Amino acid sequence: MIDFTYASIPPSILASIQRYVNEGVSPGHFVRAVLENNLYQAVTRADDESQAALCTIVAYVVNETPSAAWGSPHAVREWIVSWPERAADAVAMKALSDED
Numbered sequence: 291m292i293d294f295t296y297a298s299i300p301p302s303i304l305a306s307i308q309r310y311v312n313e314g315v316s317p318g319h320f321v322r323a324v325l326e327n328n329l330y331q332a333v334t335r336a337d338d339e340s341q342a343a344l345c346t347i348v349a350y351v352v353n354e355t356p357s358a359a360w361g362s363p364h365a366v367r368e369w370i371v372s373w374p375e376r377a378a379d380a381v382a383m384k385a386l387s388d389e390d
Contacts, residue, residue, distance in 0.1 A: 292346050294349065294353075296349075296350050298342070298346050299343050299347055300339045303321060303343070303347060306321045307321055307325075307355065310369070311355050311359055311369075313373070314370050314374070314377070316370050319335045320332060320336050323335055325360040325361075325365075326366050332344065
């Protein structure tokens with residue numbers, strides 16, 4: 291059953307996903323496999339706790355992260371590579387909003 295409070299996601303896994311999304315930090319092998327939509331690699335790389343929470347981890351990724359950040363190896367690679375550009379855009383947007 292999927293836990294939509296996401297409480298069953300191991301804190302280290304949740305932190306890895308959040309660093310990836312918010313800072314463009316390349317995740318570890320398990321999280322990367324989840325993000326790349328590679329079920330075989332995700333299952334074989336998961337520890338017991340992560341394997342038990344796998345459906346909830348996937349639900350978190352699908353429901354709480356930008357769709358451009360996951361789904362294939364190409365999408366994950368592009369998310370990481372394009373991070374500096376997205377961060378610069380965010381800073382510029384914040385500066386504009388601070389001027390108002």
